[in-house]
Amino acid sequence: GLFRQLSRGGAGAPCTGSALSLLGKAMLAQSTGGVLLGAAESVSFMQGTQLGLAGVLRGAVLDAAVGEAPAASASGGSAIDVRRLLLAGLVGQTLGIQVPGLSARAEFTVPAALPGLAEGEVLDVALQAHAAAPGSVGSPMMSPLFGMTLFFQNGTEVPVSGLQQPFSVRIPVDTGGLSPLARQLWTQRARCAFWRNDSYSGEGCSVAEASLTHVTCACSHLTTFAVSQDTSDxxxxxxxxxxxxxxxxxxxxxxxxxxxxxxxxxxxxxxxxxxxxxxxxx
Incomplete structure (x- = not known):
């Protein structure tokens, strides 16, 4: 029901705020309720989330003009921000989105070139933020979940992968609950994680910079991102x-x-x- 509700309308639709609220609460409950998802459940939850949210993201800019103010909506710990831009107005820029009710803000810095796209291409740029990143067994998440997706005007997602010039993704982290020793080791244990259709992965992403408050990831692709820690390393x-x-x-x-x-x-x-x-x- 949640994912059907998400997919029915754009950011201006009456159901959007309710759907975002339900989504944010579901992620928060899964992350903090002590019931971490196994592999199959994690796949179902995240695939359903992204499929449903795609309808909201796309619907938000169906009638938008290039360069006008972003369509934005936030509720229940989840937020979306969608805008229509020329390729020339996107490359080299830094776009940010904030988690509702928190100071946590992620920033996506777009590389100077996106190969395969025409110079005058019009793109719909969709950002999403969720207060809690669903954890999975063996992968404790240390940050909210943030995502960036590009769409062609016909609604098709732009494939963004294998870039020589990576996206820079600056993600806020919460290390307040770590022990003194764990805080000392944090910068060595921090890992950039992204959702790869069926699980979290670090492929194509590396930690460019880490502190007790932020981790900057260099990623050769786009998807949804979070920060985890590897205590076994x-x-x-x-x-x-x-x-x-x-x-x-x-x-x-x-x-x-x-x-x-x-x-x-x-x-x-x-x-x-x-x-x-x-x-x-x-």
């Missing part, structure tokens, strides 16, 4: 000596060296040749 300073790491045992082994990326672990620092992990200050 070996990290310098996690207190475990793992194959390929050289200082995480805090010098429990003789001549325990340090790699160029692992010079400081907690109260220990690398010194000497061959390097040792020694306690700072003695």
């Amino acid at each position: 070996p990290a310098c300073g996690d207190g475990r000596r793992t194959a390929g790491e050289e200082c995480d045992d805090i010098n429990l082994e003789s001549l325990d060296g340090c790699s160029a990326a692992c010079l400081l672990e907690g109260t220990h620092q690398c010194f000497g040749e061959p390097s040792l992990c020694l306690r700072v200050g003695g």
Whole structure:
């Protein structure tokens, strides 16, 4: 019922606010209610969401003029922002969208060129934001969910993938609930994740910059994006000596060296040749 309701009207339709509200609440409940989706349920939920939302996004600009103010709607933790632009007015620009009720705002920076599109092409540019990114088993999400989609005027989605010049996607993250050690390791564990039709994936996306408040992803394609963390990935300073790491045992082994990326672990620092992990200050 939710996805049928989403697909019936544009941003000006009476049902849109209600549909967005239901969608936002469903995502929030799934994300925070302690019931993470398994693989099959996650596929069904996200595919239905994107299919239904496409009708709203497209309907919002059916009669729009190029360059006029965006059609926008927000309710229940979900928001959409749709505008009609010439290709020349899109490339190189930064577009943002904010989650309703939160200060969290994502920014999409479009590369200077989008191969395969004609110079005078008119495109419908659709942004979406959701306060909660549905998690899946083994993939805790650390941010809201944001998306950008391009449409031709006939309603066909523009295929955007394999770009040599990537999109830059700046995503706000919530690290307030992390332990002190987890916060210390956050920039090493942050992962850019996108919805790839049936699951979250990091293919074609890399972390360009990470802080405790934002992660910037460089992505060669468009879809919906969020930020996760990989707690299983070996990290310098996690207190475990793992194959390929050289200082995480805090010098429990003789001549325990340090790699160029692992010079400081907690109260220990690398010194000497061959390097040792020694306690700072003695």
